[in-house]
Amino acid sequence: MELLAKSNPELSLKEHIDDCLNIQKQLHQLIPNIPVGREDFWDLLSISMICHDLGKAHPEFQKKLKNENNNWWFQRHELLSLPFVWSLTLTPEQKNYISFSIAGHHKDLDKLFGFVSKCYQPKIDFGDDSDGRLNFAEEFEKIDFQKVSNLLDQYPIEISQSQTIKTSINVYDLVKQYKRQSVDLNSYSDDFFIKLLLVGATKQCDHLASAGIKTLNSLDPCDFDYLSDLKSPYLHQIGCLGINGNAILNAPTGSGKTEAAFFWLKNQMDCYGQGRVFYILPFTASINAMFERLNQKIDATPEKVGMVHGKLEEYLEQKFSEDYENPEMDETKRKQLTEEFKTLVTPVKIVTPFQLLKYFFGIKGFEKGLFELTGSYLIFDEIHAYDPRVFAQIIVLLRFVTQKLNAKVLVMTATLPTFMRIQIENAIGDHTFLQAEDSLYDSFNRHRVKLMTGRLRCHLKLIQEKLDVGKKVLVVCNTVAESQYVYKNLKSENKVLIHGSFNSEDRFEKEKQLKEEKTMLLVGTQAIEVSLDIDFDVIFSEPAPLDALIQRFGRINRKREKGICECFVFTERNKNDSFIYPEEEIIRTLDVLKKIELDQDGLIREKELQEMMDFVYPSWNEKEQKIFEDTICILEDFVLNELSPLKYTPESEDQYYEQFKGVKVLPIACSKKYRQYLENNQFVKANGLLIQITEPRFVGMIKNNDIERDYFSYEVKGKETVKDKFVYVIKRRYDPELGLLINEEEYGGKDNIGL
Incomplete structure (x- = not known):
């Protein structure tokens, strides 16, 4: 036998x-x-x-x-x-x-x-x-x-x-x-x-x-063929083809940095051979968009591009339910796809930095992750977007993988303050710095800033006038509640609201609607700053730090086919957004914009962005600097003295997960739909109905009985087993068009939405 x-x-x-x-x-x-x-x-x-x-x-x-x-x-x-x-x-x-x-x-x-x-x-x-x-x-x-x-x-x-x-x-x-x-x-x-x-x-x-996996895919020379379709590649793109080793690229938003990254990657593989590739972005929306974009470019069977983020299963559920006739993805198929997206099967993975950083906290199984990082190629985009703690962790990661794991790194940026760039340079050591040519920066001048006194909500008539004459209008608010107010009070037959308080189903539908390019009004929060491939005619924004505004402006005249477009920035803050952005960054940003308005008639010159960034962000403030230094000290000490194969500590795992402040809650109106999904064993879809709120808000609301713990019973299919699942139910109204209305109570009608 x-x-x-x-x-x-x-x-x-x-x-x-x-x-x-x-x-x-x-x-x-x-x-x-x-x-x-x-x-x-x-x-x-x-x-x-x-x-x-x-x-x-x-x-x-x-x-x-x-x-x-x-x-x-x-x-x-x-x-x-x-x-x-x-x-x-x-x-x-x-x-x-x-x-x-x-x-x-x-x-x-x-x-x-x-x-x-x-x-x-x-x-x-x-x-x-x-x-x-x-x-x-x-x-x-x-x-x-x-x-x-x-x-x-x-x-x-x-x-x-x-x-x-x-x-x-x-x-x-x-x-x-x-x-x-x-x-x-x-x-x-x-x-x-x-x-x-x-x-x-x-x-x-x-x-x-x-897991039954027989083949691990590789990037082949033909996977870079799409680069030859670029009719007139920019000099910085061609320059990346000649770089061996680590590099930092500075180029305007919308100037083909992704293509430049793959020029760089092609040369690395020609010089050093195969290695797994990680394209690192800060936000889930960025990752989903980049995944779909690269899959269109690298048209290979089997697919060569995967992704990993906290909402991966929910994205796959929505994506494949949309693409195939069968409205429900087979559970086995979904699990298989999810694992393939997470494993070594795909040679290119689009990830958040957290998916890599967890290995440096000694999370169980970290040895597999560090092995995969060995000899890898890391492409960092939008690296300006991280707070001092996460940026410090990225610095530790960069230092370790380049010095100890033979990894090669490309950092791409359009709005990176010099003091942060110096930290990156020190971490990666020998590198090539490549800057787009001045003539390209001049050709990317496309925005004229106009400062408006008062609050944005007080100038809805001006915004409505732009809509009435057929302009595609983008409005960016700093809080969810303000974006909901503005959205409800502006009229347009094709309008969309996007923010972080939608469930996965409704967010996915809104992103689909935006791709149809019929939207004339988009209202949102900073969620629209990240890699949404949209192109509008004019923007109205609440005051925000310069890097955030530049990202917002990048959604206007994206293809540079509309001449110089107007970017309205209001000078008065919404009273509830003071905890989002530091006051000193807002003040310095408005000072810079006032000078541009006075000296240059508001024209934003792309080649002057670096000087503007360094004025607004000369360094971390005292509190941020301490967080940055303490984080590096603690994490480097752990990596040097505690990180050890087959040794896992609950304390380091807790330290890692403490970074994600927030609690997921179920709007009371979605309870029936949630129960139906559980009864059908559609657990990913059920989880997709939850919405994350901040921990302080959660604590306050549960004390006031505005959030209650509820239990849902369901039968496990194929087994004679009944299980209970608890979830926090929030007594606030939820609307598929507006999202979670945190200030509108709803104590009854659990079944209002669900059919």
């Missing part, structure tokens, strides 16, 4: 090993630039794949796989694999690396040590006084050595005879040694990187093979 590795469906141990070796061979091609000074890294990984599940040959585990009565007693098959490793004809150092990666390919060292302490005798020769615990040597001896030997005869490794294997290690002492080493490991040593990357690669091979 052939040894099994898995059940439901049954998969032989040999088939699983071969699947893992198949992934290993592909990883060798796709991630060739391993930074460790060892020629045999890939051989170590190959042997790890051959041996990692040999402990499953235990007869009781085989019974378990066949759903037969068994006495497996919840043992760990990976520990029973270790004696085979230590019997190989390898050096002790090689055995140690392989054994370490196999021991931890399912559980961390704390859990493994807890297991061996509880379930096995501390010493193999402890005699009969086992205190009710299992004897590891006796358990290992139950394995049919001949079956394992016959299996291993098919691979290029040699093991000792069975009599010497069972005494080859003391598993208790071995795991104890690994646990101690994980604390003392110097994170800048070769030993650290070999263990780190071997653990990450072992987990990648095992997990991808177990």
Whole structure:
């Protein structure tokens, strides 16, 4: 009888090993630039794949796989694999690396040590006084050595005879040694990187093979063919084709920085070979838009572009429900797609920085992520958008991946203050700085700013006049409530409101509507600043810092076909937006705009933006500077002294997730629809009905009983199981056109919306 590795469906141990070796061979091609000074890294990984599940040959585990009565007693098959490793004809150092990666390919060292302490005798020769615990040597001896030997005869490794294997290690002492080493490991040593990357690669091979993935896609020369379709590429785009290594590109918004990035990427791959690619953007809307854009450019089958962000499953659910006749995506298909978007399958992934930063907090499984970053190519766009804490974390990331993981970095910017650029330059070291030519900046002059006294809401008549003469009008407010007020009081047959208080379904529909280019009025908050591919004639904006205004202006005359377009900025702030933007940044921005209005008749000259940015943002303020410095100090200390393979700490995980302040709530009017989705086991769609509010607002509202905890019961399809799911229900009105109306109470009518 052939040894099994898995059940439901049954998969032989040999088939699983071969699947893992198949992934290993592909990883060798796709991630060739391993930074460790060892020629045999890939051989170590190959042997790890051959041996990692040999402990499953235990007869009781085989019974378990066949759903037969068994006495497996919840043992760990990976520990029973270790004696085979230590019997190989390898050096002790090689055995140690392989054994370490196999021991931890399912559980961390704390859990493994807890297991061996509880379930096995501390010493193999402890005699009969086992205190009710299992004897590891006796358990290992139950394995049919001949079956394992016959299996291993098919691979290029040699093991000792069975009599010497069972005494080859003391598993208790071995795991104890690994646990101690994980604390003392110097994170800048070769030993650290070999263990780190071997653990990450072992987990990648095992997990991808177990998921049934056979092929990892690569970027091929033909995937860059679309670049040749550019009729007259800009000089900075062509310049990127000649850059080897790290680079910073400064070019105007809308000047083809994405194409420039792929010119740079093409040259890196020509020079250094394959590597996984990460295109890093700050916001979910940016990522969704860039994913769709790149998929159109890189027209490959299978798709070469994936993405990862916090709302990925909701996006896929909406996207594929729209694209296919079947209104509901098959659950298995959805899970498969989601995993493929998250894994090594796609060579290009569009992500938020948080998806990469979590690896530096030692989140469980971080070894897989750092392995994927090895020899990778990172493209940062809109890097100006982060607060001091996140920017500091990005600096730590840049320093680590460029200095320790052989990664190459391109940072692209149009509005990056000089003091931030200096931090980036120090982090990435040797680099090329490329600036778009002056003539290009001159050709991008397209906006004329007009400062308006008073508040925006007091000048709705002026805005309405622009709409009445057929102008496509963009209005940007600083708060959701203000945007809702303005939207309700302006008239247009084709108008859209966008802000952060819509559920996923309604937000997706609004973004679809914008793509149809029939919208004459778009009202929104800063949510419209990020990568929405829209082109309007005139903008009216509440006061905001200069970088935010420049992003907003970029949605006006985007294609530069309308001459010079008007950008109205109001000087008086909405009383409720003071917590959004610092007052000093608003004051300095208005000072700059007043000077432009006086000296240049309001014409914004693109080549002067850097000087303007440096005036408004000369440095962090005292509070921001402390946050920046403290964050770098704490995170770098953790990476150097605490980050260790197979060691996970709840404290560091908590520190990572503390950054995401907010609580998701369900508007009371959506309760019926939420229940229906749960009853149909459409959990992604149910979760998409939730809306995030700030933690302080949540605390205040729950104290006033404006938010209540509610339970929804549903039956799990295919199982005779009823589950309860709790959710916070907010007693505020929700309107698909306006979003969550935080100031309008709604205590009844849970079923108003849902059909």
